[in-house]
Amino acid sequence: MLKINIQKKLPTFTLQINVTCPYSVTAIFGPSGSGKTTLLNLISGLDHPDEGEIIFDNTVLYSSTQNINLAPEKRCMGYVFQNDLLFPHLTVHQNLVYGYNLKDPEQRKFEPTTIIDLLELHPLIDRYPRNLSGGEKQRVALGRAILTSPQLLIMDEPLAALDQTLKDRIIPYLRNIRTHLNIPILYVSHSVAEILQLTGQVMVLQNGQILAHGDFFEIAHQTNVLPLLEAHGFENVLPVEVIDETHVKYNTHTLRIPPCDRPAKTQIFIGIRANDIILSHKPPTGLSIRNALPGKVLDIIESEGRQLVYIDTGKRLAAEVTHEAIEELNLQPGDPIICLIKTHSIRVGPNVE
Amino acid sequence: MLTTEEWDILTLSLRVGLLCVAISLPFGIALGWFLARHHFRGKILFDSILHLPLVLPPVVTGYVLLILLGRRGILGEILNDWFGIQLAFTWYAAVLASAVVGFPLLLRAIRLAIENIDPKLEHAARTLGASPLHVFITVTMRLAMPGIWVGALLTFARSLGEFGATITFAANIAGETRTLPLAIYTFLNQPSGEDPAMRLVIISALISLGALIASEWVTRRLSKV
Structure with a gap:
């Protein structure tokens, strides 16, 4: 020590x-x-x-x-x-x-x-x-x-x-x-x-x-x-439980992640960059993206020229979107929203200790 | 090929040169390291005094040595009375004269070499468990080796050419202090001395050239690392 x-x-x-x-x-x-x-x-x-x-x-x-x-x-x-x-x-x-x-x-x-x-x-x-x-x-x-x-x-x-x-x-x-x-x-x-x-x-x-x-x-x-x-490139960090080599459980949702070697049931963290999250009003159809997390818009803030939308998905997630996107989606605090996350933009982090 | 007299002159010159390098090296390394790694008030003045023999007329250097270390000199008297040592007019005086005159060359080469070593390498060695002395030997000295070699060879070459300080402090005594330049000078003062002088000139030029080539070779070879 x-x-x-x-x-x-x-x-x-x-x-x-x-x-x-x-x-x-x-x-x-x-x-x-x-x-x-x-x-x-x-x-x-x-x-x-x-x-x-x-x-x-x-x-x-x-x-x-x-x-x-x-x-x-x-x-x-x-x-x-x-x-x-x-x-x-x-x-x-x-x-x-x-x-x-x-x-x-x-x-x-x-x-x-x-x-x-x-x-x-x-x-x-x-x-x-x-x-x-x-x-x-x-x-x-x-x-x-x-x-x-x-x-x-x-x-x-x-x-x-x-x-x-x-x-x-x-x-x-x-x-x-x-x-x-x-x-x-x-x-x-x-x-x-x-x-x-x-x-x-x-x-x-x-x-x-x-x-x-x-x-x-x-x-x-x-x-x-x-x-x-x-x-320094904000990372969203979520605690998840390993299901198998390529899937983890986050609350009630299953997320597909890049291959990881942890045993099933291990509690780990995963990291997602704010600008790797796509926001959508509707569940995706005809998209290759595997992961869709529903949530509620908490807040929209501007920090150093970047627009960050905070979403409550159980834990708080930050998504970086453009000004135009916010206007087009007409985002307001309290709105339901879906976060789309590409499998390979998820980083596998350490075990929850 | 060489006459006995020429051979004596040559070996005396080499002996003076080698001993001169041997006694200056420890001081050169210690002071070179000190000046490269420490900053203190009056560093410029201290540094200038150490470099003085490079610009002073060698005769002046020789005369200062004579005042200090001659039999009646300030330090010479102590050496003579207490230890029975007489430096002036011996071949040791020739060594000391060339050591003083050549010291700035040695110091400069070593100091520059040490200044070029990233102190962080020394720090890294400390964190690996090495004591300051071990770091100094295995890292600092080892990396400064090209500079130390070059300094030593330049000092040696300078010693072979030393004339003014030697003739003033050690005099021109055949077999004792008559090194190559002094012998050439002596021959040139004799009516038929031009031919023997020329032979010594050639020997002198060859040795000096050899020392310079060696220093260049050492620099290239060691600085590859």
Whole structure:
């Protein structure tokens, strides 16, 4: 368990964090410049707060009152940076075992062969970082951090430098780490879609303050959190129950989703982008769309030039539509409406924990 | 091919050059790292003083050394009275003279090399469990290696060409401090010295050229990484 209670003055704002993270995987979400990276540097020991305390599993990492400031190499934090930061003069294998070799053999939890298999690094092992693609580099950086047998894995937007295809390829590896290696993870990202594929536990950071902390589904609709999510491509998050590989149950409705590997009866979250929802007055005929959710219009708001229609479908859904569409459909609060959702615009999220 | 006298001159020159590099390297690496990674008040002044021997006439550098370290010099007197060490007019003086004159070249090369290393790589190494010293050796020094090599080779080459500071501080003593340039100068002052001088000129040119080619080769080879 990570306990942080610190203050640090930064040029534009003061980072002021007082939080306890009991979950194994916590995502830190926030716009750029909100203090996310600084917070990670404070936890890893690369930077120190002005005052306060950082405690991880009963080890005091930093305490201004007790005058403790453990050096980064003594903190056992695996840090995956935004840019891979592989050592250019070492091969992939040498990079992977750099930290492993420094670790007391009795405290090693993972062997290079295991991690090389898990991250499928075999074909790259003798190459130098300059001969790797962005995604490959990030996988090596991930393996290098894991091989230090960290107590906590800290990841600072590890996928930010990659394009969507590569992201989609790396996320399964991250999920593997989460499920198989049992290392607590602190994951920084400004992409809700990315976060939801790893965890439902989120800490929202803005201007150095924690706006909200807890279950994503609980906090997503808070009025101070919502605008942040909207600015980054709002995701509707719905709790559902798995029926089979391609179907889930939402309230009394059955939704068709992209293939997912969770067992039946598992409670999971699914994510849908606001601009992937089509509104219709009538149930669809002659359309390929499988999913039609009936609901009631709650509200129509304009936020940063976008028209958002909120619909009550049991949980609140936000749909982004054009001005013209709102006029044409003559939408008013209280109107019954049907939300149409393409199967492949549904993202399968984490289990409800 | 070479006469015994020429051979002595050549080996003395090489000996002076190698020892000069050996004693300057630790200082060059330490100061290069310090200047690359730290900011402090008066850094420009400090840096300028370190670079002074590059622009001062070498004779002036030699004279300053003589004032400081000569037998009656401020430090020289202490060395002589307390430890019985006399530097001036020995081949160690020739080493020291070329070390001081060549130091800015070494420092500059190493400092630039270290400045070009992303400090975040060092941070990453720390989070992987490496102590600051281990990081310095396995990351910083290793990545600065091309710069260190180039600095060392340039200092060596500069030492082979050192004349002014050496003749002032170490004098021109055959077999002791008469390095290549001093020997050439001596031959040129003798009535029939032009031919032996020319042989030394060729040797001198070849070694210097070799050092420069080696430095270029090292840069290309190591900077590929």
